Amino acid sequence: MSKHFIFIVNEAAGGGNVRNLWPEIENYLNQLSVDYQSIKTHFVGDGIQITKQILSALDNYLDDQLVLVATGGDGTLHEVLNGCKEFYHAHPLTKQVPISFLPIGSGNDFARALKISNNWKIALQQILSVQRPKKLIVGKYHNLNQANTGYFINNFGIGLDATIVHKANHSKIKHNRFLGKFSYIIAAINIIRTFEPVKTTIYYGDNSQYVREFTKGFLITVTNIPYFGGGVNIVPSASTNEDSLDIVIIEKPTWRQIIIFIVNLLAKRHLKLSFVNHFSQKNFTIVTNGDRFGQIDGEETSKQSFNINFKTSTYLFWVH
Numbered sequence: 001m002s003k004h005f006i007f008i009v010n011e012a013a014g015g016g017n018v019r020n021l022w023p024e025i026e027n028y029l030n031q032l033s034v035d036y037q038s039i040k041t042h043f044v045g046d047g048i049q050i051t052k053q054i055l056s057a058l059d060n061y062l063d064d065q066l067v068l069v070a071t072g073g074d075g076t077l078h079e080v081l082n083g084c085k086e087f088y089h090a091h092p093l094t095k096q097v098p099i100s101f102l103p104i105g106s107g108n109d110f111a112r113a114l115k116i117s118n119n120w121k122i123a124l125q126q127i128l129s130v131q132r133p134k135k136l137i138v139g140k141y142h143n144l145n146q147a148n149t150g151y152f153i154n155n156f157g158i159g160l161d162a163t164i165v166h167k168a169n170h171s172k173i174k175h176n177r178f179l180g181k182f183s184y185i186i187a188a189i190n191i192i193r194t195f196e197p198v199k200t201t202i203y204y205g206d207n208s209q210y211v212r213e214f215t216k217g218f219l220i221t222v223t224n225i226p227y228f229g230g231g232v233n234i235v236p237s238a239s240t241n242e243d244s245l246d247i248v249i250i251e252k253p254t255w256r257q258i259i260i261f262i263v264n265l266l267a268k269r270h271l272k273l274s275f276v277n278h279f280s281q282k283n284f285t286i287v288t289n290g291d292r293f294g295q296i297d298g299e300e301t302s303k304q305s306f307n308i309n310f311k312t313s314t315y316l317f318w319v320h
């Protein structure tokens with residue numbers, strides 16, 4: 001059955017790269033006679049509203065033919081997923097419309113994890129060659145202090161990586177098409193020196209009967225995919241096909257440990273180091289004492305003491 005694609009386009013993604021490429025992409029879609037339409041996002045969070053509006057306006061008989069294509073970076077895909085989840089939470093009996101992804105962002109960690117090409121033409125061909133949707137695991141978080149719930153495709157970080165995202169998002173070069181990739185690295189070096197560790201407690205097990213405490217939480221990351229921060233292979237074994245989330249916690253390391261960590265990271269042996277804590281769980285709660293930044297799929301949260309329950313969830317994706 002031929003598909004109807006709705007591209008939800010964030011022209012600001014990839015340091016404005018989407019704005020430059022979109023006319024070319026449309027030409028190519030027309031050349032291939034693809035049945036599509038496009039809607040542009042205008043501000044942060046617009047992708048959620050647009051997705052909900054599309055789903056609300058659907059004719060039932062069209063549901064089977066439709067694919068939503070998040071076009072931009074991981075933040076755009078994050079918004080489309082959250083829009084879908086919010087809509088289906090309110091309409092649980094409605095059939096899910098699958099989400100696809102045309103990655104033209106700065107970090108592109110989700111595309112890297114799913115081996116979606118970073119060449120838009122090849123990525124489009126990949127989308128057009130898909131035969132049926134796939135159910136993938138996504139992360140679900142419930143912020144118990146703020147009573148809000150959301151979903152993530154990549155990761156939820158507290159502490160070091162979140163502070164790096166905060167600094168990188170506010171750095172001038174993030175919005176430069178060529179230098180944007182380096183914004184994370186430059187921010188990381190500065191923050192490693194100055195970051196104040198935070199007491200972190202994890203509760204897990206069916207009745208939260210297991211407790212682990214880390215007095216000097218430094219890097220606290222929950223990930224659904226191998227990568228974070230624009231290509232850092234933090235949990236090489238993480239997979240969107242496995243019904244679990246990976247937690248990595250490192251307590252404030254010495255400079256020697258940082259160097260050992262980086263060397264082992266390159267060799268993908270870092271999770272075996274004694275000062276690196278790694279475990280996989282389906283349902284757990286992380287509590288931190290002390291205000292720190294968080295990041296969810298590369299978008300920063302406000303500074304806060306976190307009390308977050310994490311679970312796995314699923315969604316249908318139109319990916320190869």
Ligand SMILES: Nc1ncnc2c1ncn2[C@@H]1O[C@H](COP(=O)(O)OP(=O)(O)OP(=O)(O)O)[C@@H](O)[C@H]1O
Pocket residue numbers: 010011012013014015041042043044045046047072073074075076077079104105106107108109297298299
């Ligand atoms: N028209 C717009 N102008 C400015 N920002 C927008 C617009 N539309 C969406 N946004 C916001 O842009 C932010 C960044 O988008 P996105 O993450 O997709 O791109 P990126 O940061 O370049 O990629 P990545 O997350 O892969 O590094 C998101 O928070 C999104 O809400």
